[in-house]
Amino acid sequence: MLENYFPILALLSIMIALGVFLLALGFIFGKGDQNKAKLSPYECGFEAFEDARIEFDVRYYLVAILFIIFDLEIAFLFPWAVALGGFGLSGVVAMGIFLLILVVGFIYEWKNGALDWD
């Protein structure tokens, strides 16, 4: 039973060894001239450490949700398209229903003004 998990153990140990190795490389051969820009973690345009309660426009959040819906649609469409040969007509109808439900949701958010930026 447990020997089935051996690949995971191997993966874990390689990962840890690689991490330690890379850090050690930097530690040994690095020049050590550190400044603020080098030490701070990169995070797209925000200050890394400040008050967590910053103002963040709720519209970005809405766009992210809309993106996820259509992203998932694509994530279903690609494997479906690859396997379509085996499904036949019932596969086409099933995907049609799925897309129809998504279109209904899209009409709802359009009519509720989720797509208007202002």
Next chain:
Amino acid sequence: MDLFLNYAQGMIPELILLSGLCITIIGISFSAKNEHFVSYSASVLTFLAVVMNLLIGDFSPNVNLINTFQTSDSILSVKFIAAILMLALTMQSRFSLSNYKHKKGEFYLFLQISLLGIFIMSSSANLLIFYLGLELVALSLYTLVGFDRSSSKAAEASMKFYVLGAIASGFLLYGISLVYGATGSIVFSRVFDMTSSQEISMLMIIGMMFILIAIIFKFGAFPLFHWVPDTYEGGMLPVSLLLASLSKVASFIFFFVLLHTVFRNLNEYWSPIMMTLGVLSVTYGNVVALKQSNLRRLIGYSTIGHVGFIIVSLSLASGNGVGEAWLYTVVYAIMSFALFGILISLSSHNYDIHNFVDLKGLYQSSPLHSWLILIVIFSMAGIPPLLGFHAKLLILQELIISNYLSVAIILVIASLIAAYYYLKVIWFVFFESSNHTLKIRQSASDFIPILACLILVLIGIFPAIFIDLMLQIL
């Protein structure tokens, strides 16, 4: 195409519900002014269509579609009862929502989604399909609890419920993955075969324990009940009613499907745990309810007590414990329809009840509502000849037959403790008077509470047919 038609024939109620959902969404989108009316009528028509289809539809009794979806007579009966309860809930919540100021069309949409989730749960044949149904119910409940966007309490309750519920479904998914690791299948019948033929692996039992945690959370039973009082207090009245009635039906299905069909052979592992937790939730819920001054938190804690009864009865692996638990679930749903129905009806007359003191002088304001409250509270306390008494009696009988005499005694003592706060409600309604009384006339919002109270009294007096019907379902 044959495959597709096979599916479609097996799941006609779900398809009706789904198309009703789409029509409701389109209806809300294109009606700005009377969206409440459009959404309400579309939902009522959808639920009526589902009820009619389940009543007179022609179903081939045992369908099993490539191990994902199954139906049988008992599953169809469970769906029928859930659909009727949802129809009544929709009709009653209209009176509560008509006072609500913000956008309200989506409320009925979430009711339809949660009913769809219950349908999928009850006829799933596969752990992942089951999880899909459970999440549909849970997600619509999270949203409904926070539906009142002007109330900060609702937002708080919804947030707590959401975070805790996400952790619970994480436990469920982890349990499912462990069970898959132990058996190599997520199909109910194959997992069941593995538990009966082979010797049981430790991995399987650990996976089952993780699933057990999720069940206890969904029921709101003893160690994982902290979301219950908050959601009852924070949500709007129809949402509390949904949590008390249909959410309990969903939890019942959760327990029944997973522990009684999939892991039936492992009952020596789960039965003692569930029995202990059930007894603890009866005692804890009823004892803590004694100290509550907020009426809706009190109902929340008393729900924990009632849920304990259902769990104790469900954890009896032999005998007819399941049937009696189902009877108790349905009876509790009827009682909460009566109780919350009265509260909704009173609040639609601007008589909001939050604390005990708000009940003062209710008898001067409205004798009808006071008598209805008397019937419901007596039924919840288990006083004969009301229906709640029969439900409790049958469970106690079953416990004594199965040699759990000590459990039966603890349950009786806890019910006695519960009688104290139930009678306190009656005392405030009938014997305390208030200076400012408000005359309340009868209106259409009283129909469902009166109907529910009539059921409690009449079936309580002539219980035989109803009880036989309910016990036959499962």
